[in-house]
Amino acid sequence: MDWFPLYNSLRIAAISTVIIFFAGIAAAYYIAKIPRLLKGVLDVILTLPLVLPPTVVGYLLLRLLGPKRLVGAWLLEIFGTKMVMTWWSAIFATVVVAFPLMYRTARGSFESFDETLAYSGRTLGLSNSWIFWRVRLPVCRQGLTAGAVLAFARALGEYGATSMIAGYTPGKTATISTTVYQLWRTNEDALAMQWVLVNIGISAVVLLCVNMLEKRNGQWIRRRKERQYAGSTH
Amino acid sequence: MLEVHIEKHLSSFTLVVDFCAHQEVMALLGASGCGKSMTLKCIAGIVKPDRGRIVLNDRILFDSERKINLTPQQRRVGYLFQQYALFPHLTVAQNIAVGYRGRDKKAKRQAVQNKIEAMRLQGLENARPGCLSGGQQQRVALARILINEPEALLLDEPFTALDSYLKWQLEMELADTLKHFGRETLFVSHNRDEVYRLCHSVCVLNDGKSEAKQSIQDMFQHPHTYAACLLSGCKNFSSIRRLNDWQAEVLDWGIMLASDRKIPEQATWIGVRSRSILLSSQKKQAQSFPCYIQRCLDDISSTILMLQPLHGQEGAALRVEIDKDKENTQNWRPGQTVYAFIPQDQIMFLQ
Numbered sequence: 001m002d003w004f005p006l007y008n009s010l011r012i013a014a015i016s017t018v019i020i021f022f023a024g025i026a027a028a029y030y031i032a033k034i035p036r037l038l039k040g041v042l043d044v045i046l047t048l049p050l051v052l053p054p055t056v057v058g059y060l061l062l063r064l065l066g067p068k069r070l071v072g073a074w075l076l077e078i079f080g081t082k083m084v085m086t087w088w089s090a091i092f093a094t095v096v097v098a099f100p101l102m103y104r105t106a107r108g109s110f111e112s113f114d115e116t117l118a119y120s121g122r123t124l125g126l127s128n129s130w131i132f133w134r135v136r137l138p139v140c141r142q143g144l145t146a147g148a149v150l151a152f153a154r155a156l157g158e159y160g161a162t163s164m165i166a167g168y169t170p171g172k173t174a175t176i177s178t179t180v181y182q183l184w185r186t187n188e189d190a191l192a193m194q195w196v197l198v199n200i201g202i203s204a205v206v207l208l209c210v211n212m213l214e215k216r217n218g219q220w221i222r223r224r225k226e227r228q229y230a231g232s233t234h
Numbered sequence: 235m236l237e238v239h240i241e242k243h244l245s246s247f248t249l250v251v252d253f254c255a256h257q258e259v260m261a262l263l264g265a266s267g268c269g270k271s272m273t274l275k276c277i278a279g280i281v282k283p284d285r286g287r288i289v290l291n292d293r294i295l296f297d298s299e300r301k302i303n304l305t306p307q308q309r310r311v312g313y314l315f316q317q318y319a320l321f322p323h324l325t326v327a328q329n330i331a332v333g334y335r336g337r338d339k340k341a342k343r344q345a346v347q348n349k350i351e352a353m354r355l356q357g358l359e360n361a362r363p364g365c366l367s368g369g370q371q372q373r374v375a376l377a378r379i380l381i382n383e384p385e386a387l388l389l390d391e392p393f394t395a396l397d398s399y400l401k402w403q404l405e406m407e408l409a410d411t412l413k414h415f416g417r418e419t420l421f422v423s424h425n426r427d428e429v430y431r432l433c434h435s436v437c438v439l440n441d442g443k444s445e446a447k448q449s450i451q452d453m454f455q456h457p458h459t460y461a462a463c464l465l466s467g468c469k470n471f472s473s474i475r476r477l478n479d480w481q482a483e484v485l486d487w488g489i490m491l492a493s494d495r496k497i498p499e500q501a502t503w504i505g506v507r508s509r510s511i512l513l514s515s516q517k518k519q520a521q522s523f524p525c526y527i528q529r530c531l532d533d534i535s536s537t538i539l540m541l542q543p544l545h546g547q548e549g550a551a552l553r554v555e556i557d558k559d560k561e562n563t564q565n566w567r568p569g570q571t572v573y574a575f576i577p578q579d580q581i582m583f584l585q
Binding site for chain 1: 275278280306307315319321323332333375378379382
């Protein structure tokens with residue numbers, strides 16, 4: 001069995017998760033601060049890929065990055081490579097499709113952050129960036145990791161947009177999802193089943209991680225509530 | 235010296251605060267939601283006032299005319315939040331170390347150790363704030379602020395998050411800490427007992443407007459305004475109509491008041507404490523007035539009577555408190571008529 005699709009899927013998912021992690025945090029942090037109307041509009045745009053069919057995302061990406069399209073032609077001129085049909089083209093697709101998961105989880109996390117922690121840090125003379133990296137992110141870490149794990153899982157399972165922008169070239173752009181489709185089309189049932197099991201295995205592990213993170217988070221909140229309750233009954 | 239003259243428009247009222255504190259513990263006293271915490275936030279630089287000036291010693295923290303607005307980091311004002319705002323992911327020692335301003339690692343470790351000892355936190359160095367009691371959390375928060383060497387201290391209702399047993403213990407500790415600190419301290423509270431015990435002076439905030447600063451004894455013995463008198467724990471108020479320097483009509487209770495003290499011209503209210511009213515079954519003094527006993531309530535150490543003056547307005551009941559161990563505890567019963575007498579020197583004229 002050729003393990004290339006597994007390796008390719010994992011590297012695409014890993015790289016896009018890193019991109020999504022930082023982009024999602026930045027978007028969640030800055031969008032919380034802008035005026036309400038603009039916030040509403042940007043929020044819709046950034047969440048849209050979550051509900052759009054992946055083929056629509058793939059089509060839009062092709063319109064943008066295709067070798068004869070505006071951005072694609074410009075990049076072709078500068079870098080001398082096409083943006084589509086390479087293994088890393090799939091990263092464009094997975095980043096766009098999985099981004100809303102990170103963005104929304106991070107935003108929820110930031111919204112529940114107790115702002116007096118930042119205030120107290122500032123009155124103590126700590127710089128705003130210190131507070132961001134050393135207080136806000138660590139305090140919100142459970143939500144942020146959960147968002148990253150979800151984004152990773154989604155990126156790993158992406159099929160629609162990936163197949164449109166990266167296609168299926170065995171040993172070059174094949175991912176697990178596109179391989180399963182190809183194997184089914186060519187009636188290689190046994191091999192398809194193997195890949196399906198691999199995929200189910202990875203996804204189950206990822207979901208297990210999410211559950212464990214949420215459980216830890218839940219316990220922490222429960223402990224806090226219990227303490228507050230005990231304090232108020234005296 | 236901490237000088238504050240600020241204005242800030244808020245959704246439900248406009249905050250207008252004007253006071254000056256000199257190396258003292260000053261209380262900002264007011265009902266909840268009257269702008270006490272907002273005032274502290276303006277001083278700390280978390281919220282920007284619309285107009286005004288804040289000066290701490292020789293530094294201008296904020297001046298709207300000269301366009302000066304220092305960041306909270308530059309102000310060196312320590313702020314103790316109601317819930318203490320400790321960083322939950324750091325240990326006690328790390329939380330305190332965060333406040334240290336110097337760079338020298340050895341000096342920092344020593345300073346943190348000193349603060350841990352001073353605040354009696356030994357053995358808790360590696361605990362997280364979530365595992366501490368409310369009192370311990372407050373001590374960590376104070377240690378973190380004091381290691382930062384602030385030039386003024388703002389305390390936002392420091393005892394609300396605690397149960398009453400801990401509160402007493404911590405209040406005594408805080409009194410020592412404040413004495414040792416010895417600089418301008420603002421103490422926000424709605425609890426008059428705490429304020430009386432801990433503060434030297436008091437500034438009453440009434441619907442977002444600050445009233446003139448008073449010494450703490452003055453505010454409790456001779457309050458000038460209705461709001462101050464109410465906050466000092468007085469329960470009985472009536473609006474008055476001043477007839478001349480010596481006479482006034484007490485509108486709510488339907489009586490005439492003849493005073494041997496000059497009635498201040500601005501006086502529109504009088505206040506009488508519930509323990510100052512004397513009762514008898516016969517009319518003994520000329521100024522006594524008949525009342526109907528609405529109800530008798532049994533309190534722990536006193537009996538509380540609710541009296542409706544016979545010629546007064548409906549619902550303008552007086553609250554009278556009689557100590558239980560006093561000999562004059564007659565068995566007052568609801569429905570009886572009694573004569574109430576307010577000694578002249580117990581009447582507080584208010585604006």
